[in-house]
Amino acid sequence: MSMEDYDxxxxxxxxxxxxxxxxxxxxxxxxxxxxxxxxxxxxxDFMIKTVEIKGEKIKLQIWDTAGQxxxxxxxxxxxxxxxxxxxxxxxxxxxxxxxxxxxxREIEQYANSEVITVLVGNKIDLAERREVSQQRAEEFxxxxxxxxxxxxxxxSDNVEKLxxxxxxxxxxxxxxNALVNNxxxxxxxxxxxxxxxxxxxxN
Amino acid sequence: MADDLPTEFDVVILGTGLPxxxxxxxxxxxxxxxxxxxxxxxxxxxxxSFTFSGLQTWIENCxxxxxxxxxxxxxxxxxxxxxxxxxNKRNQTIQxxxxxxxxxxxxxxxxxxxxxxxxxxxxxxxxxxxxGQENSSIDISKNHTSTEQNDSPEGRxxxxxxxxxxxxxxxxxxxxxxxxxxEPSLTQAIQQDSPKTITYSQIVKEGxxxxxxxxxxxxxxxxxxxxxxxxSNVSRYTEFKNVTRxxxxxxxxxxxxxxxxxxxxxxxxxxxxxKRILMKFLMHYIDYELHPEDxxxxxxxxxxxxxxxxxxxPTLQHFVLYSIAMVPENAKTIEGLKAMQHFLRCLxxxxxxPFLFPMYGLGEIPQCFCRMCAVFGGVYCLHHSLECLxxxxxxxxxxxxxxxxxKRVDCKYVIVEDSYLPEQICANVxxxxxxxxxxxxxxSILNTxxxxxxxxxxxxxxxxxxxxxxxxxxxxxxxxCMKNTYLVHLTCSxxxxxxKEDLEPVVQxxxxxxxxxxxxxxxxxxxxxxxxxxxxxxxxxxxxxxxxAGLPPNVYVCSGPDHCFGNDHAVQQAENLFHELYPSEExxxxxxxxxxxxxxxxxxxxxxxxxxxxxxxxAEASAENETVVESYEDSEAQKAE
Numbered sequence: 001m002s003m004e005d006y007d008x009x010x011x012x013x014x015x016x017x018x019x020x021x022x023x024x025x026x027x028x029x030x031x032x033x034x035x036x037x038x039x040x041x042x043x044x045d046f047m048i049k050t051v052e053i054k055g056e057k058i059k060l061q062i063w064d065t066a067g068q069x070x071x072x073x074x075x076x077x078x079x080x081x082x083x084x085x086x087x088x089x090x091x092x093x094x095x096x097x098x099x100x101x102x103x104x105r106e107i108e109q110y111a112n113s114e115v116i117t118v119l120v121g122n123k124i125d126l127a128e129r130r131e132v133s134q135q136r137a138e139e140f141x142x143x144x145x146x147x148x149x150x151x152x153x154x155x156s157d158n159v160e161k162l163x164x165x166x167x168x169x170x171x172x173x174x175x176x177n178a179l180v181n182n183x184x185x186x187x188x189x190x191x192x193x194x195x196x197x198x199x200x201x202x203n
Numbered sequence: 204m205a206d207d208l209p210t211e212f213d214v215v216i217l218g219t220g221l222p223x224x225x226x227x228x229x230x231x232x233x234x235x236x237x238x239x240x241x242x243x244x245x246x247x248x249x250x251x252s253f254t255f256s257g258l259q260t261w262i263e264n265c266x267x268x269x270x271x272x273x274x275x276x277x278x279x280x281x282x283x284x285x286x287x288x289x290x291n292k293r294n295q296t297i298q299x300x301x302x303x304x305x306x307x308x309x310x311x312x313x314x315x316x317x318x319x320x321x322x323x324x325x326x327x328x329x330x331x332x333x334x335g336q337e338n339s340s341i342d343i344s345k346n347h348t349s350t351e352q353n354d355s356p357e358g359r360x361x362x363x364x365x366x367x368x369x370x371x372x373x374x375x376x377x378x379x380x381x382x383x384x385x386e387p388s389l390t391q392a393i394q395q396d397s398p399k400t401i402t403y404s405q406i407v408k409e410g411x412x413x414x415x416x417x418x419x420x421x422x423x424x425x426x427x428x429x430x431x432x433x434x435s436n437v438s439r440y441t442e443f444k445n446v447t448r449x450x451x452x453x454x455x456x457x458x459x460x461x462x463x464x465x466x467x468x469x470x471x472x473x474x475x476x477x478k479r480i481l482m483k484f485l486m487h488y489i490d491y492e493l494h495p496e497d498x499x500x501x502x503x504x505x506x507x508x509x510x511x512x513x514x515x516x517p518t519l520q521h522f523v524l525y526s527i528a529m530v531p532e533n534a535k536t537i538e539g540l541k542a543m544q545h546f547l548r549c550l551x552x553x554x555x556x557p558f559l560f561p562m563y564g565l566g567e568i569p570q571c572f573c574r575m576c577a578v579f580g581g582v583y584c585l586h587h588s589l590e591c592l593x594x595x596x597x598x599x600x601x602x603x604x605x606x607x608x609x610k611r612v613d614c615k616y617v618i619v620e621d622s623y624l625p626e627q628i629c630a631n632v633x634x635x636x637x638x639x640x641x642x643x644x645x646x647s648i649l650n651t652x653x654x655x656x657x658x659x660x661x662x663x664x665x666x667x668x669x670x671x672x673x674x675x676x677x678x679x680x681x682x683x684c685m686k687n688t689y690l691v692h693l694t695c696s697x698x699x700x701x702x703k704e705d706l707e708p709v710v711q712x713x714x715x716x717x718x719x720x721x722x723x724x725x726x727x728x729x730x731x732x733x734x735x736x737x738x739x740x741x742x743x744x745x746x747x748x749x750x751x752a753g754l755p756p757n758v759y760v761c762s763g764p765d766h767c768f769g770n771d772h773a774v775q776q777a778e779n780l781f782h783e784l785y786p787s788e789e790x791x792x793x794x795x796x797x798x799x800x801x802x803x804x805x806x807x808x809x810x811x812x813x814x815x816x817x818x819x820x821x822a823e824a825s826a827e828n829e830t831v832v833e834s835y836e837d838s839e840a841q842k843a844e
Contacts, residue, residue, distance in 0.1 A: 042580045045439070045797045066577035073583035075246055075570035077440055080563060109254070109411065 006050055006059035010170045011081055012163075013063045015103055016088035017096040018070045021122040024153035025088065026062050029163050034154050051167055058167045079110040083173075084118065084166050089137075091121040091150065092129040097137070104144060114177075116169055118147045120162060125152040208606070209582065211613045212238040214784070215604050217290070217589055218620025220248040221770065222761040224572035225777035225791070226618055228437065231579035233788045238612060239576060242292065244586035246573060248620055249296060249417050249740055249763045252566025252683070255410030258736070261417075265297045265738075277590045280611045284596035287605075288753075290589050291625045296741040296763055298636075299701040305718050306403045306643075306733035401645060401688060401733055409685035414564035415641055416683070417740065418764040419675050419692030421446055421558035421659060424549040427774035428568070429559065435791035440571035442562045444681050445554030450649055450660035451526045453518065457649045457660065457713075460526040463555050472518065481519050485527075489547045491540045498536055506539025507532055525661040529768060531671060532664070560657055560675075563682045568770075575794060592617060594755050601755040616784055617758045621743045624751065624760065632750045635742040636697035637766045638705035644689045644730040648676055648713055655680045659768075662709050670696045672709050673768050688733065696742070696766045703737040710735070742766055744776075759783065 014022040027033050030047040046063040063082070068074045079085075087103055089096040100119070107117060119141040121132065134150060141148035147165075151158040213235040216227050224246075227239045245251050253261055281287050406413075422429050422443070432438040449460040453472075461467040467478050491498060501509040506528065510520045524530065528542040549557030561567050577583055593603040593611070603613045621629075647656060655678045662672040672695040677683045684690040691714075699705045710716065715729045744765030751760060759780050765772045778790050 043578060043795065045578050045794070048798050066574060067580075068574075068577045068583045070582070071584040071587065073246075073585040075574050077563070077567045077570045078574065080567075081442070 006057040008056065008171060008174060009059045009061065010083040010167065011046075011061045011063065012084045012086060012166065013079065013082040014086045014088060015065060015069065015074070015106075016086075016120075017090070017093075017099050018067070020088045020090040020093065020096050021153050022086075022088050023064055025086070025120070025122060025151065025159060025162070026064055028153045028156055028159045030062065032156075034156070049163070051164060053164065053167055053171065056171070058171065060163060060167060062163075074106065076110040079107065080112075082111055082115055083170055084116040085111060086118050086120055086162070086166070087146070088120045088122055089132070090123050091132050091137075092123050092126045094131040097121075097132045097140075100140065114173075116147075116166065116173065117144075118149060118162065118166060119144075121148070121150040122153060124150045124157060125155045208238065208584070208610060208612060209236075210611070212236045212582075213614065214238070214616045214618065215589075215612060215614040216240065216618045217242075217604075217623050218248050218618075218761060219243075219246045219569055219573060219585070220250045220620055220761065220763065221569045221572075221773040222777040222780070223248075223618060223620055224569040224576070225431070225774065226761070226781055227576040227581055228435065228572040228579075229777065229781045229791045230784075231576045231581045232435075232791055232794065233785060234579075235785075237576060237581040238584070238614070239573065239581050240584045240587050240589060240606075242586070242588035242623070246585065247417075247566045247569045248622070250566060250569050252414040252416040252564035255406060255413040255415070258413070258415050262300055262302065262736070265294065265300055277605045277609060280605045280609055281593050285602070286594045286596060288592040288594060288628070288755075289625050290591060290619075290623045292588060292623075294622055296622045296743075298739045298741075299703070300736070300738045301701070301703050302737075303716075303735040304403055304733075305716060305731070305735070306401055306406065307718070308403050401685075403734070406643060406685065406688075406734060412679070412682075412685035413643075413690070414566065414683040415690065416565045416692065417639070418565060418637075419639070419673070419694050420565055420764075420768060420770055421560055421675065423545065423769045423771075424552040424554075424557050424559055425545070426549070426769050426771055428770040431774055431791060432568075432571075434793060435575065436794040436796070437571050437575050437791075440574055441567050443553070443559040444562060444657055446556045446558035446560055446657045446659060447554070447653075448649070448656050448658040449526050449556055450658050451522060452660060452662050452713075453521050459649065460522050462527075462550055462557070466555065477516055477519055480515060481522070484513060484515065484519075484523070485543075485547060488540060489544055491544060498540060501536040504536055505532065506530060506534045506536050509536040509539065521663075525663055525671060529661055529671075529673075556659075558659065560677065560681055578794070589623075592755065592758065599755055601758050615757065617755075618761060618780065619758060620761050621746065621763060622741070624754075628751050628753055631752060632743075632746050635745065635766070637740045637742045637764070638693075638695050638697045638699075638702035639738050639740055640691075640693040640702060640706040640710060641736040642691040642693070642710065642714065642732050643684065643734040644676075644691055644714060644732055645687070646730045647678070647689055648674075648691075648730055654678065657681060662713075665708060669698050669705075672706065674709075674713075689730070694766065694768075697739060701737070702739045706737060740764065744772055 014026065016022055024034060026047050027035065030049045044064070045066075046061050048059065048061055050057055050059045052058070063078070065074060065078070068078070085107060087100065087107070089100060091097075107115070119137065121134070121137050124130075137150075138148050147169075149158055149162050149165075151162055153159060214227075214230050214237045216223050216230075216237060216239045219239065219241040223239075227237050230237045241248065243251075245253075245257070251261075277287060277289075432441075449462055450457050451460050452458075458472045459466075459470075461470040461473070461481075464482065467473070467482055470478065473481065487494065487497075498509060501512060507520065507524055510523055515523065523543065524532065524539070527546050528534070528539045529546070530539050530542050534542075546557050553559060573581070573583065588607045589604045590607055590609075591605050592601045593605060594600065595602050601614070601617050603611050604617060605611050647654065647658070648660065649656075649658065656676070657678055658676040660674040660676070662674055664671050672693050674694075675692045677690040677692075679686045679688065681690075693706045693709060695705055697705055710732065713729065715731045716735075717731065741763060742765055743762040746760075746762060748754070748760065754760070761776060761780065762772075781788075781790050
């Protein structure tokens with residue numbers, strides 16, 4: 001695939017506690033695979049999937065944590081130029097839900113303030129072991145202005161929807177941003193214009 | 204998830220500064236199991252950068268004394284024939300911290316030094332409106348291209364443009380034979396129509412916009428670090444800005460140093476004769492090795508004497524010595540020629556100056572190498588201290604380390620940043636010091652139409668025995684400071700007891716230090732300092748291994764940042780240490796491009812690792828590099844025409 005073969009390029013970054021299924025979500029979406037009991041993804045920086053929405057080719061660059069979340073040691077630079085964040089927890093693990101505020105603090109500090117954040121409750125195939133109710137998660141997402149979605153990487157439930165919805169939102173934001181940018185550029189520190197700059201330059 | 208550390212690694216690395224991070228990445232790239240630890244809760248050690256509130260915390264922590272007792276847990280973990288070498292847990296590399304606030308506080312309260320730094324109260328202050336911000340909105344995409352360095356089309360077009368415009372202006376000048384000599388004093392350049400005063404609480408409120416580097420360095424566009432970032436593909440994690448101006452302080456004025464041919468001919472400080480002399484001199488000595496007869500007689504003299512002998516005027520001598528070669532006055536001829544050649548060769552690769560600066564600050568760079576390390580399986584633990592090394596009684600080799608929870612981790616090699624070494628090992632080491640100042644100012648030291656310049660200025664030494672001060676001025680589009688401010692870094696080798704004594708005289712010459720809110724008209728020629736920080740950082744870069752006493756042979760030491768302007772020392776050190784550990788392995792080979800990795804549906808289930816990387820990815824990468832290099836050389840050749 002040639003590098004110019006798309007209309008938009010977005011960087012999507014996954015965060016959340018270790019073991020909530022971040023890598024499985026990415027693999028399910030990009031490769032259609034669910035590798036049970038897979039180890040860490042060695043040597044893979046990010047995965048690419050190009051999707052077509054309303055006749056436009058959207059290239060999604062999906063970044064995983066490279067295991068640095070295990071001991072709370074994610075680099076700030078990981079967040080820097082993300083267009084969207086997928087904050088994931090495991091619906092069968094209360095602890096992974098309780099850590100969300102901590103993750104939000106990191107987002108607030110390092111990600112650009114216009115980043116789109118989606119909260120994802122993964123592993124709904126294990127509904128019988130659910131520890132976090134959908135209502136609770138929805139309420140929490142509401143207070144933080146996040147979209148919320150429940151998924152199963154294993155059963156492929158809502159995985160496509162998660163990424164495609166996100167792509168749609170990113171496109172409409174990019175359009176708005178481009179309009180706004182003509183009159184008034186975004187604040188320095190948002191980092192957004194840089195990302196779009198790259199995006200446009202490859203066109 | 205109760206996730207305990209694995210009990211065995213090949214390499215344990217303590218400290219996340221630049222050299223340690225490069226080594227970490229290099230080790231996992233050849234399949235070694237790496238545990239990378241830092242006792243601090245942030246990446247980078249003395250290479251880190253901080254938001255404004257993060258910087259306050261850092262300042263507080265530097266003043267604190269930590270519990271230095273060896274955790275009792277350690278004792279039980281060592282076996283009978285093993286000895287223990289405890290790590291140092293107190294950071295003694297930062298001293299003489301002094302903070303001054305010159306910006307007004309909202310309620311009119313006088314602000315004196317550290318008292319004003321109560322973060323909590325300041326954070327709660329709400330700022331009503333920030334007027335005057337709109338008239339200077341920044342269009343990053345127009346004024347500045349962020350150059351991704353690989354082989355981005357952007358970088359090339361930039362270069363072509365620069366080259367073309369070089370030629371155009373040179374041609375037209377030569378044809379008409381006239382050079383307009385305008386002599387307006389540049390220091391009295393355009394003032395903003397409405398002076399905007401930034402208050403301390405605005406700085407605090409916008410604190411997230413700041414990324415204040417503890418060390419201030421730029422990247423030479425053909426320096427070792429840029430070459431390594433490109434070669435290893437670590438460059439994909441970060442973006443850069445071109446440094447836009449080289450400045451010089453000459454006869455009490457700040458002037459822009461002409462770098463490119465276009466700059467030279469457009470320069471207002473040089474006479475026509477000087478312009479020709481300078482161009483001829485630079486073109487001739489870019490390949491100084493080809494003309495040994497021209498400098499042989501001066502090999503034992505200083506570079507300055509050599510410059511004098513070449514009929515350069517005092518202005519040109521000053522330009523070449525301080526701003527192009529950037530060497531001290533006592534540098535020898537060859538050293539000066541080499542530095543000048545390096546500078547000239549770096550020109551035009553990405554922009555009109557030889558330097559690049561990473562977006563969000565230099566502190567990003569170690570993190571980028573850490574990310575690469577993690578992607579290849581390195582385990583990361585910040586805020587995790589190691590208590591001691593475990594040394595075998597017979598072989599005297601280090602066998603393991605023990606962490607603060609008493610957990611023993613076996614390893615083959617230990618790499619440690621020197622600040623963690625205990626006094627017993629460092630007793631005979633003498634250190635140099637670096638003096639640093641960080642200023643937040645309200646306008647540029649050399650105002651022009653653009654308020655988004657990134658500048659470097661070498662301030663010549665005031666007295667004999669002192670060293671030149673490197674000054675970098677960063678604008679808000681580097682993502683290191685808030686809008687309508689500049690972040691200024693001053694760095695020199697220490698010659699006086701404290702950083703403030705070394706640097707304040709320079710600060711006073713270039714800036715206005717005043718807590719007064721109203722600005723007198725005559726003061727407006729200088730930028731106003733809103734906030735200032737001084738500190739000394741230990742420079743352990745020149746310490747030879749032999750000066751550490753009783754270090755097990757398989758424990759290697761990385762030094763902290765050096766005082767030089769580039770990053771070559773750290774990269775060279777990392778490469779050397781890596782090759783001591785693994786003499787026959789390649790240092791940081793290119794990581795595969797994620798888009799080139801082919802996943803074989805079935806295979807991937809069993810082997811989710813590197814096995815599926817196409818063989819030719821390396822070849823491709825190097826072929827690409829070659830074409831890039833070629834095109835640069837072409838354009839350089841054009842330039843030299």
